[in-house]
Amino acid sequence: MTRHDRVLPSALEAIGETPLVELARLGRDLEGRILAKLEYLNPGFSKKDRIARQIVEDAEADGRLRRGQTVVELTSGNTGTGLAIVCGIKGYPFVAAMSRGNSMERARMMRALGAEVVLVDQAPGSISGQVSGDDLALVEQEAQRIVEERGAFRADQFRLAGNMRAHYLHTGPEILRQTGGRLDAFCDFVGTGGSFAGCAAAFKQHSPAIGCFVVEPEGAAALKGEPVTNPAHRIQGGGYSMAALSLLDLAHVDGYLTVSDSDAVIWARRLAKEEGIFAGFSSGANVAAAARLLQGIHRGKTVVVMMCDSGLKYLSTDLWE
Numbered sequence: 001m002t003r004h005d006r007v008l009p010s011a012l013e014a015i016g017e018t019p020l021v022e023l024a025r026l027g028r029d030l031e032g033r034i035l036a037k038l039e040y041l042n043p044g045f046s047k048k049d050r051i052a053r054q055i056v057e058d059a060e061a062d063g064r065l066r067r068g069q070t071v072v073e074l075t076s077g078n079t080g081t082g083l084a085i086v087c088g089i090k091g092y093p094f095v096a097a098m099s100r101g102n103s104m105e106r107a108r109m110m111r112a113l114g115a116e117v118v119l120v121d122q123a124p125g126s127i128s129g130q131v132s133g134d135d136l137a138l139v140e141q142e143a144q145r146i147v148e149e150r151g152a153f154r155a156d157q158f159r160l161a162g163n164m165r166a167h168y169l170h171t172g173p174e175i176l177r178q179t180g181g182r183l184d185a186f187c188d189f190v191g192t193g194g195s196f197a198g199c200a201a202a203f204k205q206h207s208p209a210i211g212c213f214v215v216e217p218e219g220a221a222a223l224k225g226e227p228v229t230n231p232a233h234r235i236q237g238g239g240y241s242m243a244a245l246s247l248l249d250l251a252h253v254d255g256y257l258t259v260s261d262s263d264a265v266i267w268a269r270r271l272a273k274e275e276g277i278f279a280g281f282s283s284g285a286n287v288a289a290a291a292r293l294l295q296g297i298h299r300g301k302t303v304v305v306m307m308c309d310s311g312l313k314y315l316s317t318d319l320w321e
């Protein structure tokens with residue numbers, strides 16, 4: 001019996017176990033298959049619900065989070081939405097610190113779910129809708145200030161193992177089950193690196209031959225070691241121009257791919273029109289990168305990507321015409 005055949009005690013149990021869909025229409029002109037994990041079907045419409053649940057439950061289990069204690073996190077919106085859901089159900093007050101550069105649907109949704117949202121002004125010279133590493137540094141300062149002021153638990157997605165563990169324990173094994181272990185490559189647009197790290201660890205454990213590729217914005221490929229010329233790219237949720245990420249195990253990285261803003265937009269629009277998959281910029285970037293793999297060394301192979309969040313989160317942007 002799957003969870004779809006019974007009544008669940010709360011929306012927490014509705015997190016994860018998302019479908020894996022072949023992009024057969026987009027793949028028509030390509031040799032090989034792209035399989036898309038529909039993470040936008042989680043209760044908060046993104047893959048970040050998974051890490052919110054894992055980080056909170058890990059901290060409950062080892063006593064770092066006390067009953068009724070406030071939870072704080074810096075977020076581009078998706079982790080905050082996940083934490084708002086998890087904290088709301090479990091009874092923890094939640095404060096989200098977010099850059100004004102992120103789309104406002106995100107702040108409204110977090111507030112609707114019971115979160116207190118603190119919006120942080122962007123760095124001088126930053127552009128609305130384009131959150132840079134400098135903008136993120138300002139949000140980090142504010143998050144640290146709130147944690148101290150309130151004696152709160154910091155659900156630190158950049159550092160806590162729960163971020164990676166959510167994908168190592170669940171997302172990766174789900175994909176292995178859904179494909180019968182038959183996949184050749186995985187490519188993932190990186191923010192904290194949590195979903196890349198967790199899935200790659202699960203895949204490499206199953207078969208070291210599964211190629212795992214980090215996806216970064218063109219002009220902000222800091223992990224690849226390139227100079228950052230375009231920190232204000234448009235692929236929300238990642239590409240923060242950080243040269244190192246503590247969750248990322250470089251031994252699991254088989255290569256780096258870069259995607260332009262316009263390619264991310266083109267593929268996100270094609271996903272919607274041709275596959276009925278309404279996802280965001282980073283999902284478009286993932287498919288752009290997967291197509292590149294199928295045109296190169298992975299011709300004829302199977303590549304898995306995440307559909308990280310819902311296109312509904314970008315209605316106020318020009319992603320949709």
Ligand SMILES: Cc1ncc(COP(=O)(O)O)c(C=O)c1O
Pocket residue numbers: 046048076078079189190191192193194195196236237238280282283308309
């Ligand atoms: C829409 C979106 N895509 C991709 C990512 C990157 O995921 P990760 O932090 O696991 O690297 C995020 C992270 O916030 C996100 O919100």
